[in-house]
Amino acid sequence: MIEVKGLSHSFRVGKKGKETEVPVLKELTLKAQDEEIVSIVGRSGSGKSTLLHILAGFLQPDAGRVLVDGTDLTAMNEAQRAAFRLERFGFVFQNFQLMPGLTAYENIELPLTLKGVPAAERKRKVVELLENTGLTEISGHYPNELSGGQQQRVGIARALITEPPVIFADEPTGSLDSETEQDILNLILSLNRKYGITFVIITHDDEVAAIANRQYRMHDGELTEGGLRHVV
Numbered sequence: 560m561i562e563v564k565g566l567s568h569s570f571r572v573g574k575k576g577k578e579t580e581v582p583v584l585k586e587l588t589l590k591a592q593d594e595e596i597v598s599i600v601g602r603s604g605s606g607k608s609t610l611l612h613i614l615a616g617f618l619q620p621d622a623g624r625v626l627v628d629g630t631d632l633t634a635m636n637e638a639q640r641a642a643f644r645l646e647r648f649g650f651v652f653q654n655f656q657l658m659p660g661l662t663a664y665e666n667i668e669l670p671l672t673l674k675g676v677p678a679a680e681r682k683r684k685v686v687e688l689l690e691n692t693g694l695t696e697i698s699g700h701y702p703n704e705l706s707g708g709q710q711q712r713v714g715i716a717r718a719l720i721t722e723p724p725v726i727f728a729d730e731p732t733g734s735l736d737s738e739t740e741q742d743i744l745n746l747i748l749s750l751n752r753k754y755g756i757t758f759v760i761i762t763h764d765d766e767v768a769a770i771a772n773r774q775y776r777m778h779d780g781e782l783t784e785g786g787l788r789h790v791v
């Protein structure tokens with residue numbers, strides 16, 4: 560479970576000596592229970608990316624706490640946060656961020672190789688995940704030989720391969736047409752059900768936000784909880 564309490568952050572902007580403080584996050588409270596899909600919807604500039612960077616431990620807030628299963632991320636130093644992130648969090652990006660020189664298979668395998676997982680275990684895991692994400696047939700293709708939707712499937716599989724309990728997705732369908740968007744949202748829903756992974760989705764799109772069990776709305780750095788979707 561992720562719990563955010565009293566989270567505030569400002570950026571100092573402008574010329575040296577003449578900087579001004581711009582408050583970006585104002586006393587936020589947020590909760591993401593295990594196995595939930597949580598969405599944070601808001602306009603450009605409302606502070607969503609700043610919040611995501613703090614939740615994932617890339618940025619230290621001015622005030623407040625981020626508790627992940629009771630462990631306070633904000634009390635850790637940078638190295639501790641990086642190690643924690645590697646173990647616990649996966650990331651999905653709007654522009655996929657696949658390695659262009661690696662095939663779909665190799666892109667998905669890469670996090671396991673970096674973790675030092677033995678070859679036989681890597682193969683078993685990648686083959687299984689390729690099947691579960693519908694990618695087996697295109698596993699030998701390079702990113703530029705794939706559609707946007709296929710590239711995002713590979714991006715999602717790569718985030719999943721190390722089995723993190725939480726995946727942060729920053730505008731995961733922002734580069735896709737509406738039909739492909741639906742396809743990727745269905746994949747996220749099915750992976751959430753199958754593996755019990757918590758997804759935290761940042762978006763400006765109300766339709767994307769609507770797949771979440773718990774929906775937050777960000778407006779000028781303030782966050783309000785906008786209702787629960789009851790899954791049947």
Ligand SMILES: Nc1ncnc2c1ncn2[C@@H]1O[C@H](COP(=O)(O)OP(=O)(O)OP(=O)(O)O)[C@@H](O)[C@H]1O
Nearest residue numbers: 570571572583601602603604605606607608609610
């Ligand atoms: N490193 C920074 N230094 C100064 N100001 C920043 C910095 N990062 C973000 N900001 C400012 O903080 C505010 C919120 O930005 P943020 O990127 O969090 O919004 P967002 O909702 O994610 O927008 P978008 O959807 O366009 O990515 C903006 O006014 C932005 O200019």
